[in-house]
Amino acid sequence: MDVIVIGGGASGLVSGIIAARKGAKVTIIERNLKCGKKILLTGNGRSNFWNQQMDVSYYHSSDINSFSKIFNSKKDEVLDFFKSLGIVPKINNGYYYPYSNQANSILNALLNELDLLNVKIETDEYVTDIIKKDKFYVYTNKKEYSASKVILATGSKAFPKTGSDGNGYLLAKKLGHTINTVLPSLVKLKGQENFYKEIKGVRCEVELSLYEDLKKVKSEIGEVLFTENGISGICTYNLSGIVSRGLKDKRKEEININFIPWFKGLEEGFKEYILKQSNHTIIQVLEGFLNYKIANLILKLTGIEAKAKITEINLDKIIDLLMNFKIEIIGTSDFSEAQVATGGIPLQEINPLTLESKKTKDLYLVGEILDVDGICGGYNLGFAWISGLLAGEGIFKND
């Protein structure tokens, strides 16, 4: 069986390995000079390739039923697959990395296996068209190829400088697919307020609660980083897909920042401790447990003098604002900064058991081109591997 995999990223390389292990003659076509440019960027160059807690609830898809079938059918095989490539994992807070702490180890392990399996990799070739007749004819900027099966692994629109610029959606569209609106996810959020320049660069441990049209939809605890026009960091990223979709649907998106998530349960003791410092100015007291830029902003917004002495009344006012610091989100950064895209080809248009297209027979779709996105923590590579494993086997299921 001749198979062409379009795109030498995470999902394409895995589907190529599985197809070749099962006896297919595989060619991978990649537009860049080398495969796996995005893999090398993952996990800040360390590749957070999996998570100890793998569960459907860490993902978004417009068709969560099909997603569950896909996800559950292969999630228990991923670590064995990497073991078969010789990858030794290192687990940090549930996040899996290669033991070398280098994304290169993951990419090289995949490429070495493809080499052993005699898979042809054509780099620096850009697929411009796919035509299905008796078989597939795949056109690049240099040549024409033919194959009985095609696996489309061109990624999404996120981080286009790695090669995934959304052209794959057009190829899929030509083969009969629709595309659910594609928006940036795992991305910075822009706030409406005018104080961000004053606190830019501040990092602190907070609880972020997202409200859509005044209704709380999700909370995250962890580090937030203030940027010149909003917020960033893992907690922010994990809310950003919901925000992207909400803004598109004209929902009001607000985030409540709780700067003192540890306060609950310690109320009386903490207040007593602070009020004992009656000989200190308020700014002295606040700087004892807050970043000084945040402390000054809080005083400015409450209208309390920095040099005033601490009293129960102004302490209550400050605590109230520290726990209920509301910002309104008016946008996200664009695809050039987004780690993933939310939206894509609806899962209703593929067979969840094989990932074969229901629109074009013998076409298979894998990875981020599909309408699936996960939060930070190895979930997006996780889906790339899972879909690659499934399609690599799926191509044999109809024969």
Ligand SMILES: Cc1cc2nc3c(=O)[nH]c(=O)nc-3n(C[C@H](O)[C@H](O)[C@H](O)COP(=O)(O)OP(=O)(O)OC[C@H]3O[C@@H](n4cnc5c(N)ncnc54)[C@H](O)[C@@H]3O)c2cc1C
């Ligand atoms: C900065 C950054 C950090 C990330 N960190 C993590 C992390 O730590 N953990 C995690 O789980 N996820 C992470 N992700 C997300 C993860 O990398 C992606 O979800 C995953 O790589 C998607 O795999 P894919 O195979 O679908 O697409 P991609 O990896 O984008 O691969 C698609 C490939 O197709 C090629 N291509 C596109 N069009 C054509 C064409 N017409 N012809 C030929 N080739 C084509 C592209 O050049 C590319 O190589 C990160 C993403 C970014 C941007």
